[in-house]
Amino acid sequence: MIRALQCYFLLMCANCYTQTHDSLYHKLIKLPPNDTVTINARNDYIKQALFSNPADTTLFQFTEETLKLANKLSYKKGILLAYERMGLLQQYSFSNPFKALEFYHKALGIIENNRSLNVFKGGVLGNIAIIYYEQEEYQKALTIFNDILHTSKTTELRSLANIANIYGSLQKQDSAIYYYKKALNHPQLEGNVMYEANLWSNMSLMYQQSNNLKEAKRAIEKSLQLIDAHKIEFVRPTAYTNAAMVYLANKEYDQAKKYALEALQFSQDLGNLFMQKSAWGTLADVYEAEKDYLKSLDAYKKYAVFKDSLNNQNRRVEINRQQMQFDFEKKEALGKMELNRQSTIKRATVIGASGFVLISFIGFIMYKRRRDAVGKQKEAEFNALVSETELKALRAQMNPHFIFNSLNSIGDYILKHDKDKAQEYLIQFAQLMRMVLENSEQEQVLLSEELKFMELYLQVESKRLPNRFTYSIILMDNLDSENILVPPLLLQPFIENSIWHGFNTENTKGHILITIKKEKDMLLCSVDDNGTGRNLNSTRKDQNKSFGIAITENRLKILNQRKLKKGKLCIIEKPNHSGTYIEISLPLEFCF
Numbered sequence: 001m002i003r004a005l006q007c008y009f010l011l012m013c014a015n016c017y018t019q020t021h022d023s024l025y026h027k028l029i030k031l032p033p034n035d036t037v038t039i040n041a042r043n044d045y046i047k048q049a050l051f052s053n054p055a056d057t058t059l060f061q062f063t064e065e066t067l068k069l070a071n072k073l074s075y076k077k078g079i080l081l082a083y084e085r086m087g088l089l090q091q092y093s094f095s096n097p098f099k100a101l102e103f104y105h106k107a108l109g110i111i112e113n114n115r116s117l118n119v120f121k122g123g124v125l126g127n128i129a130i131i132y133y134e135q136e137e138y139q140k141a142l143t144i145f146n147d148i149l150h151t152s153k154t155t156e157l158r159s160l161a162n163i164a165n166i167y168g169s170l171q172k173q174d175s176a177i178y179y180y181k182k183a184l185n186h187p188q189l190e191g192n193v194m195y196e197a198n199l200w201s202n203m204s205l206m207y208q209q210s211n212n213l214k215e216a217k218r219a220i221e222k223s224l225q226l227i228d229a230h231k232i233e234f235v236r237p238t239a240y241t242n243a244a245m246v247y248l249a250n251k252e253y254d255q256a257k258k259y260a261l262e263a264l265q266f267s268q269d270l271g272n273l274f275m276q277k278s279a280w281g282t283l284a285d286v287y288e289a290e291k292d293y294l295k296s297l298d299a300y301k302k303y304a305v306f307k308d309s310l311n312n313q314n315r316r317v318e319i320n321r322q323q324m325q326f327d328f329e330k331k332e333a334l335g336k337m338e339l340n341r342q343s344t345i346k347r348a349t350v351i352g353a354s355g356f357v358l359i360s361f362i363g364f365i366m367y368k369r370r371r372d373a374v375g376k377q378k379e380a381e382f383n384a385l386v387s388e389t390e391l392k393a394l395r396a397q398m399n400p401h402f403i404f405n406s407l408n409s410i411g412d413y414i415l416k417h418d419k420d421k422a423q424e425y426l427i428q429f430a431q432l433m434r435m436v437l438e439n440s441e442q443e444q445v446l447l448s449e450e451l452k453f454m455e456l457y458l459q460v461e462s463k464r465l466p467n468r469f470t471y472s473i474i475l476m477d478n479l480d481s482e483n484i485l486v487p488p489l490l491l492q493p494f495i496e497n498s499i500w501h502g503f504n505t506e507n508t509k510g511h512i513l514i515t516i517k518k519e520k521d522m523l524l525c526s527v528d529d530n531g532t533g534r535n536l537n538s539t540r541k542d543q544n545k546s547f548g549i550a551i552t553e554n555r556l557k558i559l560n561q562r563k564l565k566k567g568k569l570c571i572i573e574k575p576n577h578s579g580t581y582i583e584i585s586l587p588l589e590f591c592f
């Protein structure tokens with residue numbers, strides 16, 4: 001299956017769907033413009049209207065006007081909710097998580113300065129956790145929702161549902177079903193048919209992944225009945241996508257295709273990129289099950305484009321950067337408050353007792369030292385956070401040329417009616433992509449997993465370039481690959497360079513030797529090829545430093561700072577253009 005669990009988060013807490021947005025709008029017309037009751041009604045209307053028509057981007061202007069009214073009255077609750085609504089609109093109507101985070105942080109800033117509004121903190125933090133979920137940073141999202149579950153009774157239902165969604169995405173189906181059942185039995189669900197429909201929809205996919213197809217079908221049909229009976233359009237695209245997966249598992253291909261196509265149409269009409277990605281992934285699975293490989297390949301390409309657009313490292317870095325900036329500014333504000341408090345105490349001491357001037361002077365010196373120490377500590381914490389984020393951005397990713405060349409090779413096999421080779425290539429390519437996505441999220445992986453990845457990558461490339469090269473992978477010194485940790489995808493850029501640049505002519509018959517060995521407390525990883533080398537054009541070489549080399553050097557620099565070791569990258573050009581030898585030394589680290 002290409003797609004993972006499609007669990008879409010609902011924004012409203014229980015019992016907030018009892019009044020239609022039309023009735024709220026008519027109520028607004030009769031209310032005086034400059035009144036807190038009017039501002040509350042406007043904020044309620046915005047959320048209701050968002051669920052009825054998420055594609056209505058004119059709501060944002062209405063929300064800006066609401067914010068102006070609340071600011072004019074200095075009505076903190078109204079300002080807070082207006083900022084939260086702006087975040088919701090940016091997140092779901094405009095698919096812009098960066099701007100959404102900006103507004104959510106403004107809402108949190110108001111809560112920090114007005115403890116009486118703390119009841120709204122769980123809802124705002126939940127929206128931020130949803131952004132982490134959509135970027136597949138599941139542990140961060142799970143941590144936030146667990147905190148909310150234990151601190152906010154008003155959002156218990158929402159937290160239970162979202163924790164279930166995250167466990168589903170982590171492929172922990174039993175845990176997900178457990179939390180879905182708790183949510184379905186929660187008192188806050190009473191009367192909230194939209195939330196109930198969404199819960200049944202998500203649980204159907206958990207049953208399907210657990211191979212309990214009978215319960216899966218019962219759950220999705222329950223969800224679809226609620227949607228049709230109550231015309232719950234906001235949940236319909238998600239439920240249709242999940243229905244397609246359930247019917248596909250039951251081998252009811254016509255029903256699966258019908259719901260997948262309708263889910264795609266709904267998501268395109270709403271302009272929801274997250275849902276379009278899921279719909280294309282489902283269609284790829286349906287077409288593959290029908291053995292319509294051309295359509296499956298086309299759907300997968302569109303799925304990959306959406307996934308790359310939504311989940312690339314730049315988006316994650318930007319989201320983490322905004323979160324770090326908010327945390328840093330919050331600490332800075334607290335520091336200023338502490339400085340002001342200390343300054344007030346000092347002035348009062350000087351005015352009240354001139355005899356303590358000397359003591360005050362000594363206290364000031366001690367205070368200054370403490371302030372400088374606190375400032376340095378904050379700076380160090382901030383730099384550590386930046387380093388962590390930069391490390392995520394530096395993790396090696398597969399070259400887009402390799403991905404599209406592989407897809408084209410699969411297409412060629414299909415056009416030549418060689419379906420067996422096409423299917424074999426497609427299976428290996430899918431396994432390789434899964435390993436890339438899983439391993440690139442980890443700071444370290446087992447050496448055995450890295451060796452499996454290199455073996456699979458070389459197999460795929462040798463199929464794409466038959467008779468162009470051979471390869472060997474040697475593990476020396478009786479190393480226990482199941483007990484050694486290494487950074488993921490570290491050698492891949494150099495293996496790729498050997499194939500693309502060392503053996504760049506059809507007449508080239510090359511060999512790649514990959515060796516892993518131990519030297520004292522260091523692990524030496526080398527790539528040795530007999531290709532044409534990198535010195536064919538020294539001027540061009542100087543001007544265009546390999547992107548893969550730059551990434552590797554930066555990763556080693558960060559690793560050395562953390563481990564206090566001297567890992568390094570060594571590149572040796574063999575004489576007479578007879579190949580290239582690359583060696584990376586790493587601190588030898590064991591699981592236990």
